Amino acid sequence: xxxxxxxxxxxxxxxxxxxxxxxxxxxxxxxxxxxxxxxxxxxxxxxxxxxxxxxxxxxxxxxxxxxxxxxxxxxxxxxxxxxxxxxxxxxxxxxxxxxxxxxxxxxxxxxxxxxxxxxxxxxxxxxxxxxxxxxxxxxxxxxxxxxxxxxxxxxxxxxxxxxxxxxxxxxxxxxxxxxxxxxxxxxxxxxxxxxxxxxxxxxxxxxxxxxxxxxxxxxxxxxxxxxxxxxxxxxxxxxxxxxxxxxxxxxxxxxxxxxxxxxxxxxxxxxxxxxxxxxxxxxxxxxxxxxxxxxxxxxxxxxxxxxxxxxxxxxxxxxxxxxxxxxxxxxxxxxxxxxxxxxxxxxxxxxxxxxxxxxxxxxxxxxxxxxxxxxxxxxxxxxxxxxxxxxxxxxxxxxxxxxxxxxxxxxxxxxxxxxxxxxxxxxxxxxxxxxxxxxxxxxxxxxxxxxxxxxxxxxxxx
Amino acid sequence: xxxxxxxxxxxxxxxxxxxxxxxxxxxxxxxxxxxxxxxxxxxxxxxxxxxxxxxxxxxxxxxxxxxxxxxxxxxxxxxxxxxxxxxxxxxxxxxxxxxxxxxxxxxxxxxxxxxxxxxxxxxxxxxxxxxxxxxxxxxxxxxxxxxxxxxxxxxxxxxxxxxxxxxxxxxxxxxxxxxxxxxxxxxxxxxxxxxxxxxxxxxxxxxxxxxxxxxxxxxxxxxxxxxxxxxxxxxxxxxxxxxxxxxxxxxxxxxxxxxxxxxxxxxxxxxxxxxxxxxxxxxxxxxxxxxxxxxxxxxxxxxxxxxxxxxxxxxxxxxxxxxxxxxxxxxxxxxxxxxxxxxxxxxxxxxxxxx
Numbered sequence: 074x075x076x077x078x079x080x081x082x083x084x085x086x087x088x089x090x091x092x093x094x095x096x097x098x099x100x101x102x103x104x105x106x107x108x109x110x111x112x113x114x115x116x117x118x119x120x121x122x123x124x125x126x127x128x129x130x131x132x133x134x135x136x137x138x139x140x141x142x143x144x145x146x147x148x149x150x151x152x153x154x155x156x157x158x159x160x161x162x163x164x165x166x167x168x169x170x171x172x173x174x175x176x177x178x179x180x181x182x183x184x185x186x187x188x189x190x191x192x193x194x195x196x197x198x199x200x201x202x203x204x205x206x207x208x209x210x211x212x213x214x215x216x217x218x219x220x221x222x223x224x225x226x227x228x229x230x231x232x233x234x235x236x237x238x239x240x241x242x243x244x245x246x247x248x249x250x251x252x253x254x255x256x257x258x259x260x261x262x263x264x265x266x267x268x269x270x271x272x273x274x275x276x277x278x279x280x281x282x283x284x285x286x287x288x289x290x291x292x293x294x295x296x297x298x299x300x301x302x303x304x305x306x307x308x309x310x311x312x313x314x315x316x317x318x319x320x321x322x323x324x325x326x327x328x329x330x331x332x333x334x335x336x337x338x339x340x341x342x343x344x345x346x347x348x349x350x351x352x353x354x355x356x357x358x359x360x361x362x363x364x365x366x367x368x369x370x371x372x373x374x375x376x377x378x379x380x381x382x383x384x385x386x387x388x389x390x391x392x393x394x395x396x397x398x399x400x401x402x403x404x405x406x407x408x409x410x411x412x413x414x415x416x417x418x419x420x421x422x423x424x425x426x427x428x429x430x431x432x433x434x435x436x437x438x439x440x441x442x443x444x445x446x447x448x449x450x451x452x453x454x455x456x457x458x459x460x461x462x463x464x465x466x467x468x469x470x471x472x473x474x475x476x477x478x479x480x481x482x483x484x485x486x487x488x489x490x491x492x493x494x495x496x497x498x499x500x501x502x503x504x505x506x507x508x509x510x511x512x513x514x515x516x517x518x519x520x521x522x523x524x525x526x527x528x529x530x531x532x533x534x535x
Numbered sequence: 536x537x538x539x540x541x542x543x544x545x546x547x548x549x550x551x552x553x554x555x556x557x558x559x560x561x562x563x564x565x566x567x568x569x570x571x572x573x574x575x576x577x578x579x580x581x582x583x584x585x586x587x588x589x590x591x592x593x594x595x596x597x598x599x600x601x602x603x604x605x606x607x608x609x610x611x612x613x614x615x616x617x618x619x620x621x622x623x624x625x626x627x628x629x630x631x632x633x634x635x636x637x638x639x640x641x642x643x644x645x646x647x648x649x650x651x652x653x654x655x656x657x658x659x660x661x662x663x664x665x666x667x668x669x670x671x672x673x674x675x676x677x678x679x680x681x682x683x684x685x686x687x688x689x690x691x692x693x694x695x696x697x698x699x700x701x702x703x704x705x706x707x708x709x710x711x712x713x714x715x716x717x718x719x720x721x722x723x724x725x726x727x728x729x730x731x732x733x734x735x736x737x738x739x740x741x742x743x744x745x746x747x748x749x750x751x752x753x754x755x756x757x758x759x760x761x762x763x764x765x766x767x768x769x770x771x772x773x774x775x776x777x778x779x780x781x782x783x784x785x786x787x788x789x790x791x792x793x794x795x796x797x798x799x800x801x802x803x804x805x806x807x808x809x810x811x812x813x814x815x816x817x818x819x820x821x822x823x824x825x826x827x828x829x830x831x832x833x834x835x836x837x838x839x840x841x842x843x844x845x846x847x848x849x850x851x852x853x854x855x856x857x858x859x860x861x862x863x864x865x866x867x868x869x870x871x872x873x874x875x876x877x878x879x880x881x882x883x884x885x886x887x888x889x890x
Binding site: 119180183200204207389 | 551605
């Protein structure tokens with residue numbers, strides 16, 4: 074194959090935004106996607122919205138969402154561990170991205186049922202992230218972008234401050250190309266559970282991976298080993314509590330469970346370990362990933378009764394159901410006596426439940442219980458009883474490539490002259506911890522476009 | 536009625552996964568109706584299946600299609616239930632079972648239709664009429680076609696009543712039917728929610744091809760039907776029997792409708808041949824194509840009859856055309872033609888649900 078002007082490693086949102094932008098600037102672009110075609114798109118195929126600053130109504134978004142409010146939301150979830158300069162760049166640029174996305178085939182819709190709280194801040198993709206990915210592949214194809222699937226990049230050869238060569242394998246054959254510029258947009262390393270276990274400890278072997286099995290961090294490791302600047306806590310990942318029966322990989326959105334606030338959650342010894350009613354679920358599902366990870370065998374069990382069954386979004390797998398708590402404990406592999414005792418104690422500490430309100434902090438709390446349940450605390454008394462298991466589901470990792478405001482990578486104190494990064498693989502440059510819904514797609518779109526533009530300028534000049 | 540439980544169970548399994556995801560909410564009428572339920576009865580699934588226009592937007596947008604272990608293919612799952620419901624609800628049921636999926640039988644029936652008309656032309660003769668009535672008298676035509684027209688109407692009425700009960704729809708309101716007609720008139724459910732059309736002939740690319748072709752077939756058919764209706768009114772009420780000139784209402788309607796119908800059916804078959812059959816009902820492809828062929832041939836033979844009506848082949852063409860019309864009408868409840876009635880009923884029930 075003749076080498077392209079620009080090679081883009083990865084096939085998700087950031088890669089596609091870079092490819093389209095570079096191709097529109099006149100460059101010959103090759104996408105190397107490690108997944109087979111049905112699984113193309115990395116974690117973008119599981120996404121559903123784009124968080125977007127806007128002054129006045131924009132596309133599907135209502136009212137306004139200012140830079141300051143957006144930044145404040147981000148600072149809150151990251152506890153201030155944010156690169157403010159890059160964050161402001163992403164936020165500010167997001168407004169022009171939305172019309173750009175529409176021009177390149179993405180279609181939006183009013184926010185989905187169950188997510189009305191995001192109607193002002195997040196633009197939802199009609200059909201979800203895979204439809205966005207499909208639209209971008211069609212657009213890229215029309216622009217002459219070449220796509221190779223099942224093309225696994227194994228090595229980038231560095232000569233001082235320049236990438237001179239890319240090696241990849243496809244159908245058991247090794248290929249080498251020598252593009253003028255390279256964009257890395259191949260995500261984090263969360264699908265490599267050995268790496269996760271090295272970083273987090275052996276408990277990580279019990280984690281489920283919510284997204285693509287193809288984000289194994291091969292290119293990330295290759296570059297970091299060669300001294301490319303890194304960013305982000307290498308031991309940390311973003312994790313949430315999901316249905317324990319979810320597949321090991323790629324379970325995506327459907328494995329979420331929204332019933333924790335109406336439940337008690339116990340560990341495998343049938344003991345409670347945290348306030349289930351601390352806050353509304355969208356603000357708490359992320360900490361529950363860590364809470365469950367800290368329990369024996371990294372598993373939790375949600376217990377609810379009949380009166381709570383219809384208060385939350387339907388689950389992908391039906392709950393385990395029993396007429397008595399003892400039976401439920403048996404079916405879930407919990408010690409029955411201990412579960413009955415935990416529920417009895419909990420029920421005794423519930424007080425007046427007349428103020429119960431499922432969608433707001435209702436202050437219906439337990440008294441004299443440790444840990445307490447500070448909202449939605451209703452006794453679990455009405456059969457049949459229902460249970461779900463909970464496991465830790467990893468969304469993404471924070472370790473990544475450090476980039477500047479032009480999305481360019483660095484080695485020592487100097488930029489690598491022909492290497493840019495976009496998307497999850499550099500998101501650690503902005504997000505130190507935590508996560509804000511729809512911000513991953515913002516980072517991917519903004520920095521994908523920047524990387525594509527810079528790479529094309531470099532390729533066109535050389 | 537006894538719908539196939541394995542088809543229903545597979546649709547239920549898939550609907551439950553969809554209900555936990557909801558990404559496809561904006562595509563069509565199926566998803567808002569699906570998301571309104573927590574559990575899916577056989578009636579709910581039958582209604583969802585008949586709301587589905589097989590636009591395939593949800594399939595290509597789905598994160599959970601094969602090789603993913605969830606193996607979602609909602610267009611196919613609903614198409615299977617839909618096909619099964621048409622067979623089971625048909626009156627008489629055996630006719631639905633026999634013909635819905637069987638293209639060969641539809642073709643055989645068409646030939647029998649031709650033969651019947653040839654026999655009628657020979658046996659009953661004209662009794663001194665002019666034009667077409669020289670081949671077969673007006674009264675003979677009425678004697679053949681009135682029952683052939685009324686029987687399907689009765690059959691479909693029985694089926695729709697069964698359908699309405701099966702899905703547990705509320706009371707019928709004309710306003711809901713008007714809403715359903717409005718959606719059918721512009722084929723809203725093949726527009727894809729964003730207005731870019733549907734996925735069909737070219738994987739995940741959205742186009743208006745199928746919608747445009749469906750409109751050509753539907754409006755072509757309606758124009759042809761209007762032509763016959765106008766002629767009937769002119770014959771009985773205004774005492775203006777056929778033949779009619781080119782600038783008469785029956786001819787103008789019939790000619791434009793016939794052209795639309797022929798072009799539409801031809802293009803529909805071409806699109807179908809390019810589409811992925813795994814996203815449709817298993818085993819129904821032959822029956823569908825045979826039906827579209829019959830419908831297109833009915834239009835084509837009508838046009839041929841118009842073009843060659845003054846020549847010596849007219850009697851043969853007339854028998855062939857009327858034979859096709861006869862088969863088409865008689866088989867309306869037992870072929871893909873039934874889908875229009877079920878869709879309209881499903882849309883009416885859905886308008887009632889969402890009010």
